[in-house]
Amino acid sequence: MEGRPAINAVPIGSNLAALANPTYKGLPAYTGAWKHCAYDPELPGPIYHPDQVRVPSELQDIVREWTKAVVLAQPEDLANFSQKWFASRASRTPNP
Numbered sequence: 001m002e003g004r005p006a007i008n009a010v011p012i013g014s015n016l017a018a019l020a021n022p023t024y025k026g027l028p029a030y031t032g033a034w035k036h037c038a039y040d041p042e043l044p045g046p047i048y049h050p051d052q053v054r055v056p057s058e059l060q061d062i063v064r065e066w067t068k069a070v071v072l073a074q075p076e077d078l079a080n081f082s083q084k085w086f087a088s089r090a091s092r093t094p095n096p
Contacts (some may be wrong), residue, residue, distance in 0.1 A: 062089070 034040040066085060075081035 065089075 030042055032042075034042055066082070069085055070078065070081065073081060
């Protein structure tokens with residue numbers, strides 16, 4: 001089959017983008033345009049999937065209760081309301 005470019009198999013465990021997109025040319029070169037900023041979008045940190053982060057059910061319950069309290073109270077100063085709400089809850093809940 002002369003005239004056709006060779007098709008090389010992508011080794012298992014390498015970049016899957018080459019499998020998903022036949023025109024994939026690899027990662028772009030790092031420009032360093034953001035290197036002095038607090039966040040460099042060219043070098044993002046790890047991307048977390050929900051399966052990688054375990055949220056304790058107790059936290060979900062507390063956030064749900066706090067959200068209901070905020071919606072019912074409609075406080076003008078959310079930070080002050082939240083500080084008082086969490087302090088009140090902490091004083092009645094024994095620490096583990």
